[in-house]
Amino acid sequence: MIPRYTVAAALALVLSACGQSRDGTLEIAVMGDAAALKESGQRLSPPAQLLRSATHEGLVGFDEQGRVVPALADRWIVTDNGQSYIFRLRDGTWPDGKRITADGAALALRKTIAGLKGRALGLDLAAIDEVRVMADRVIEIDLSSPVPELLTLLAQPELALTWRGKGTGPMARGEDEDGAQIYTLIPPEQRGLPKQPDFARRARKLAVTLASPDKAVALFNDGYADVLLGGRIDTIPLAGSIGLTRGNVQLDPVIGLFGLMVDSTQGFLGAAANREALAMAIDRDAVLGRFNIGGWQPTTRVVSPDVEDDLGTIGERWQGMSSEERQAQAAARVAVWKSGGRSVPTLNIAMPGGPGSSLVFQQLQTDFARIGLSIRRVGERDRADLRLIDVAARYGRATWFLNQLSCTVQKSVCSPVGDERVAEARKSADPAARAALLAEAEAEITAANGFIPIARPLRWSMVRSGTPGFAASPWGWHPLPPMAWLPR
Structure with missing residues (x-):
């Protein structure tokens, strides 16, 4: 340093x-x-x-354009209607000079996958039924249902395999x-x-x-x-x-989540309608306007419309309403809450340091003041009511977004019903039925208002x-x- x-x-x-x-x-x-x-x-x-x-490889990796390329596996095939991936390992050695075999690689892969339990990436891999050794240098990954993004997931740095604590380069x-x-x-x-x-x-x-x-x-x-x-x-x-x-x-050209995560359900934030008032209050065009970056678009959706399995049945929220109309409706909800003799203390928003975060906070402060709320900025590791989230997607499907917002990952506000729809979609082999279930899941998770989207990440x-x-x-x-x- x-x-x-x-x-x-x-x-x-x-x-x-x-x-x-x-x-x-x-x-x-x-x-x-x-x-x-x-x-x-x-x-x-x-x-x-x-x-x-740079120093640890998985079965596959990424090239400079984000395309999947061989790593420990030099080739592979997909069989059984997308429910079986068979990898042939390259002829090489582990860091200690021992020959790379399917037994060692499979053991390392199972251990790595087990270590992801309870995380969004673990949910992304939940359809993996078994990692099997087929031959001396051949591994098969059996799936309970097709996972079109499996190769992209296996290329993630967290899926790199280690041998006695070291990587293979x-x-x-x-x-x-x-x-x-x-x-x-x-x-x-x-x-x-x-x-x-x-x-x-x-x-x-x-x-x-x-x-x-x-x-x-x-x-x-x-x-x-x-x-x-x-x-x-x-x-x-x-x-x-x-x-x-x-x-x-x-x-x-990334997609992902950029917005506010609700970290507390105390008082005003305990009601989904009140959390929606916060989402309605944000003038997203004004937030992005502070940066003056061409092509950067705001969004009110938790799932990017650019993903491959988006049916297009769920659009942007509050279409036809101006920002002033949305803020007026949000202000009315705050007024109703306060009319019962209940106060709304200053809300703490956890954000990383940096001038970009300051620009976002300044606009949020202005927007929330218009509906009768005050906010305070705290450090990104501090306890807070709201937290600025900025995460790029690991693959381009709706499941990535929905797994990020699942009850397994987000403990404060989530949708158990939405999680059930995602689980049903994971088991479905019919792409159309799967997409429909994911759309239902998005609707349920959106209605919980646990995450307030602003735009795609930069x-x-x-x-x-x-x-x-x-x-x-x-x-x-x-x-x-x-x-x-x-x-x-």
Whole structure:
């Protein structure tokens, strides 16, 4: 981490660890702190997901465009109407030199899946019935019903397999004499793979600096980093003054959840109609207008209309009503609550730091004041009544959104009936029936008003023109290994 001095002093400190002093090394700044290097298990922050995916492989992985590519499995087939996935493992070795076999890989995969129980990602994988060994290097995953997104799920960093606590690459992490994190592609022959004659010429090192958002942007802006990763809504104003005017900022076409999660059901927030009043009060166009980003659209739906299994039967809420009309109706509900001698204390909203969060809070403060409510901003880890949620979807189907809002994951406000419809959909082999059940689930979960959507998330990066191995990704993060390969 860069000490908390001025930006100029910070840049002086990293001068020997960046840019000109490491010829041929790609310099990457990541918004995050050194704690990401120590994270383990299946609960990973976004920076930890990025770093884990560089040194740990699953059966499959992602390329720079977010497409599924081979990893520990070099090929696979789908049989039994989508209810069986058969993977053939590559010929290679575990970190200790032992040969990769189906027995070891299956054991590691079962352990990994079990560790996800109680999380949304665990629900995404709930249709997995069994992980079976079919032959020395062949694994079969049996499903209770088709999971079209299974390969995308298996490519997630949390589904990477470990052998005695270590990953299989494709990169190794080390430190240079200045303490910078250096990621190096492991030669294929050291992983039990055929030797590549041009490996030494094409492979380059990556120097990764974890830094606070403002310092990470400064590293890029002053030429000490070629790529900046980890940008979200809370930090995007940092890019506006420099990157947007130079074409360096790249926005990812992500979908997901960006809005307020209700974390308390005390008093006013105990009634679904009152929680709906909060949702009605938000002028979403005004929130997005504070950022002035073209193409960013507001939404009142908990499921993105862009998902493959959306029937189109559930539209945006309160269509035909202006923001003023919605706020007037919301204000009336607050007035009714207060008329009974009940007060509404100032609501605490937990948000991450950053100028983007400040812009969102300022608009929410204005909108809620118009209906007779006051709010206070607290830290993102503090106890609160409402919490700003900003999560990019892992795959493009309605189940991702609904699992995020299930009673397994969200304890304060959820819909047991909605969860039942999702469970029924999971068991259905008929795509039309499945989509209809998911639409019913969305209606039930929406009516609970436990999550108040504002817009789709934003994910942004900064990258020098012509940098190989970087591309826009629908998942909002950018694997390191492709950036370590120079073009032929």
